[in-house]
Amino acid sequence: xQLQASGGGLVQAGGSRRLSCSASGRAFINYTVAWFRQxxxxxxxxxxxxxxxxxTKYYGDVAKGRFTISRxxxxxxxxxxxxxxxxxxxxxxxxxxxSLLHDDYYDTDQYYNFWGQxxxxxxxx
Numbered sequence: 001x002q003l004q005a006s007g008g009g010l011v012q013a014g015g016s017r018r019l020s021c022s023a024s025g026r027a028f029i030n031y032t033v034a035w036f037r038q039x040x041x042x043x044x045x046x047x048x049x050x051x052x053x054x055x056t057k058y059y060g061d062v063a064k065g066r067f068t069i070s071r072x073x074x075x076x077x078x079x080x081x082x083x084x085x086x087x088x089x090x091x092x093x094x095x096x097x098x099s100l101l102h103d104d105y106y107d108t109d110q111y112y113n114f115w116g117q118x119x120x121x122x123x124x125x
Contacts, residue, residue, distance in 0.1 A: 021095030
């Protein structure tokens with residue numbers, strides 16, 4: 001599967017942004033899709049994931065209460081709605097996919113074998 005992330009840009013603190021991860025390829029419904037982010041000088045961190053099949057959603061601490069992940073299997077798109085953005089959310093956001101990923105590994109980047117190119121989100125104060 002090939003992934004393309006989009007929707008990044010400049011937003012003021014307190015604002016919102018919706019990221020999209022568009023996929024091409026077969027059997028998209030069989031893939032867990034996640035968002036990770038990486039800020040300058042920091043390690044990549046888990047943001048959110050939506051499981052294959054029924055679409056169970058998972059959130060990292062950075063996302064809880066502010067971000068919402070969703071997927072449209074017909075359109076092969078996963079969205080990340082980000083609200084109440086803070087300057088600390090400034091990062092490159094990557095979407096990633098893994099086929100039939102075990103529940104224990106949804107937040108671990110090494111288990112995702114397909115990655116999009118990343119989209120920059122900059123939150124200004």
